Amino acid sequence: MLDxxxxxxxxxxxxxxxxxxxxxxxxxxxxTLAELEQFVALDPRERDGVGARGFPFAxxxxxxxxxxxxxxxxxxxxxxxxIPVADEGLPSLGDMEDPxxxxxxxxxxxxSHRYPDRALLYVSHNCPVYCRHCTRARKVGDVASAPGRGxxxxxxxxxxxxxxxxxxxxxxxxPLSLSDRRLVEIxxxxxxxxxxxxxxxxxxxxxxxxxxxxxxxxxPLRELHPIWVSTHFNHPRECTAEAGRALERLADAGFxxxxxxxxxxxxxDDAETITALNRWLVRHRCRPYYLFQCDPVRGSGxxxxxxxxxxxxxxxxxxxxSGLAIPQFVVxxxxxxxxxxxxxxxVISREGRRWRFRNAHGxxxxxxxxxxxxxxxxRRAASLPLVM
Ligand code: SF4
Numbered sequence: 001m002l003d004x005x006x007x008x009x010x011x012x013x014x015x016x017x018x019x020x021x022x023x024x025x026x027x028x029x030x031x032t033l034a035e036l037e038q039f040v041a042l043d044p045r046e047r048d049g050v051g052a053r054g055f056p057f058a059x060x061x062x063x064x065x066x067x068x069x070x071x072x073x074x075x076x077x078x079x080x081x082x083i084p085v086a087d088e089g090l091p092s093l094g095d096m097e098d099p100x101x102x103x104x105x106x107x108x109x110x111x112s113h114r115y116p117d118r119a120l121l122y123v124s125h126n127c128p129v130y131c132r133h134c135t136r137a138r139k140v141g142d143v144a145s146a147p148g149r150g151x152x153x154x155x156x157x158x159x160x161x162x163x164x165x166x167x168x169x170x171x172x173x174x175p176l177s178l179s180d181r182r183l184v185e186i187x188x189x190x191x192x193x194x195x196x197x198x199x200x201x202x203x204x205x206x207x208x209x210x211x212x213x214x215x216x217x218x219x220p221l222r223e224l225h226p227i228w229v230s231t232h233f234n235h236p237r238e239c240t241a242e243a244g245r246a247l248e249r250l251a252d253a254g255f256x257x258x259x260x261x262x263x264x265x266x267x268x269d270d271a272e273t274i275t276a277l278n279r280w281l282v283r284h285r286c287r288p289y290y291l292f293q294c295d296p297v298r299g300s301g302x303x304x305x306x307x308x309x310x311x312x313x314x315x316x317x318x319x320x321x322s323g324l325a326i327p328q329f330v331v332x333x334x335x336x337x338x339x340x341x342x343x344x345x346x347v348i349s350r351e352g353r354r355w356r357f358r359n360a361h362g363x364x365x366x367x368x369x370x371x372x373x374x375x376x377x378x379r380r381a382a383s384l385p386l387v388m
Pocket of ligand 1: 204
């Protein structure tokens with residue numbers, strides 16, 4: 001874990017008040033090759049990566065300070081999430097512009113409605129850092145995709161006439177890129193729709209710009225609970241004291257916080273890394289709830305892992321970590337098929353009411369169904385969820 005006071009020498013002379021000001025961090029993002037070269041020992045793959053696909057890069061000074069900047073060819077996990085590489089220009093089997101089919105499920109311009117009771121509201125094209133594995137690389141960073149007031153009004157009208165939607169994911173881009181006033185206005189407008197029960201802020205700001213989690217933001221939002229926060233820590237190197245304080249501030253203000261980690265090749269694709277990350281998250285009152293198979297978004301082939309890797313990691317976490325710190329391993333099916341949770345297969349056999357299991361340590365155990373249990377059909381038995 002890194003110390004919050006770590007600040008790259010490039011920004012050593014910046015007064016603390018500015019460094020702690022999220023607007024200053026946003027304004028001073030590193031977003032050109034010339035700026036990067038001033039303080040990062042780039043290798044040719046990184047140099048050629050800038051512009052390899054039409055997905056810009058931008059890095060807050062805070063997040064850039066977490067990078068190993070000194071070694072060309074470094075496999076630093078922060079660097080690999082933030083700096084493009086030439087591989088982004090290479091096609092890979094099965095990749096897509098819009099892997100989740102979000103744009104095919106848009107009843108109005110800025111709503112994606114794929115599940116009956118949930119909808120995603122797209123409120124910003126901007127993020128503090130443009131993650132190289134982003135599922136929405138097709139629109140994130142593109143100013144032309146920024147939603148205007150008319151689009152928001154159209155979205156509210158859709159939600160009002162679709163009362164089956166109880167849960168609204170406020171996303172983007174990153175909704176916390178908006179001003180406090182604008183974001184609070186959006187949340188108030190959603191809260192005024194009687195059928196909307198839960199709001200979810202989908203934000204990576206606790207990771208890439210924890211200075212954004214201010215009392216000025218949280219005070220008006222806490223009036224509008226229940227609001228959940230879905231954040232996105234991927235590696236223990238992101239777990240600074242500053243990030244921890246951002247989570248604590250959210251939890252103290254009554255937000256329920258969950259984390260979604262995306263599995264990325266040679267970055268966090270081992271049980272030790274996920275264990276360290278999730279222990280830290282739980283200590284800071286953030287529940288690790290999804291471990292995502294990386295979506296096959298165009299340009300991310302070099303970051304994707306085989307599905308077998310996620311299953312192996314979940315298998316290794318069992319018996320090592322409390323269930324509270326073990327996420328569901330999930331594949332969001334390409335083309336809009338929805339999420340499926342995968343678990344390591346622990347059923348060895350079944351004879352009548354007798355089930356045999358293998359536990360996390362390879363030992364075998366038997367469980368007997370009660371006498372009056374309804375007989376399972378073969379199909380149902382095969383698809384029974386395994387709770388481990
Ligand atoms: S913060 Fe989220 S929306 Fe923004 S670039 Fe990263 S993954 Fe994409």
